Amino acid sequence: MILLIISSIAHIDEHLQNKLRNDFPENQFLFFSHPKEIESDVDALERTEILIAYGDGVSPEVLDVMPNLKWVHVLSSGLNLLPKAKLKSKETIVTNVKGIHAIPMSEYTISMILNIVRRNYHFFQLQQKNEWESWVTVEEAYGKTLGIIGLGTVGMDIAKKAKVFGMNIMGMCNQSQPVCEYVDEVVPKENMEYLLRNSDFVLLTVPLTSDTFHLIDINELNMMKKSAYIMNISRGNVINEEALIQVLKEKRIAGAVLDVFSSEPLPSDHPIWELDNVMVTPHAAGRTPFYMERSLDIFTTNLEIYPNESKMVNVIDLDKGY
Known part of the structure; x- marks a missing residue:
C-alpha cells in the first residue's frame, strides 16, 4: 500500500475523493484542505510516498520530515514556488498539470x-x-x-x-x-x-x-x-x-x-x-469548473504507471524548471 497525501486549498469534491479511493483501493488517501494541516501529522508525513499539492504546499521543512517521499504531483503548471534543489537532491519525481489550461x-x-x-x-x-x-x-x-x-x-x-x-x-x-x-x-x-x-x-x-x-x-x-x-x-x-x-x-x-x-x-x-x-483580469485566464477533475486525471494516468518514471507524463526537469 502507498500512502498518498492530497493537500489542496482548492476544494476537491467528495465524488472525486471517492473516485480515487474506488479506482485505487490498494492505496490509502489522506485529504487536507491546507498545507498547514499536514505539518501536525508527523506520522503520516514520515510514511507518505506520494504528495499532491500546490507549489506552496511543498516547503523544504515538509520535505525534511518525509523520508519515504518518491513523487510530488503539483496541482498547477507554474513551479516557481517549488524547492527544486531540495527535490532534486532527494531524487524525487515531480509532475505537474501542464496542458489542462x-x-x-x-x-x-x-x-x-x-x-x-x-x-x-x-x-x-x-x-x-x-x-x-x-x-x-x-x-x-x-x-x-x-x-x-x-x-x-x-x-x-x-x-x-x-x-x-x-x-x-x-x-x-x-x-x-x-x-x-x-x-x-x-x-x-x-x-x-x-x-x-x-x-x-x-x-x-x-x-x-x-x-x-x-x-x-x-x-x-x-x-x-x-x-x-x-x-x-x-x-x-x-x-x-x-x-x-x-x-x-x-x-x-x-x-x-x-x-x-x-x-x-x-x-x-x-x-x-x-x-x-x-x-x-485577476489571474482568471486558466479558470475552469473542470480544473480539479483534469488535474486528477493526469495524476491517475501516472499512478497507473508509477514508479516507471520514463513513461509518466508531465515529468519536470528540475534543472530547467519545466
Missing part, C-alpha cells in the same frame, strides 16, 4: 483578440451612457499576425483556434519544435526581434524561469509595432512591469491584455489600474 486559456485569448478588433468594450461603454455611435471604426482578426512566445500545449491550442479566424501564426520556442499545421512560421529565441516587429498581437505563454524573467523588457517592447498589443497569460515577471507601464503611458504600443502580475492581487494603488489602454 489549454481550453480556458485559448478561449480567453481569442475572446480578448476579438474584443479588441471588434471594439466590443468600447460599445459597452457607450451603452452605459445611452450613446449610439455607428461610425466607430472596427477591424478584423482575419489576416492579422499573432506571435506566440511559448509553443507548449497552451500555445498550440491558441494557434489552432486563432487559425480558424484566418490569423497568421508565428511561434517561438527554445527547443526543436515539430511541424504544426496551425503555426505558419516557427522562430528560435535568438530571432525574437523578428517576431516582435512583425506581430499585431504578442502573446506570452512561457513558464517563469531564470531564462524568462523579464524576457520582455524596454528594448523588446520598443521593437513592437505602434499598433500592436501585448498579452500576458503566463507569469507577471516574464515582463518588466515598469518598462511596460512606461511604454503604455507613452502610447508606444496600442495596448496590453494582462492576466498576471509581479504582485498579486494587484495593489489598488498600482499605476496599471490608471492606464486606459490595458485590460486587467
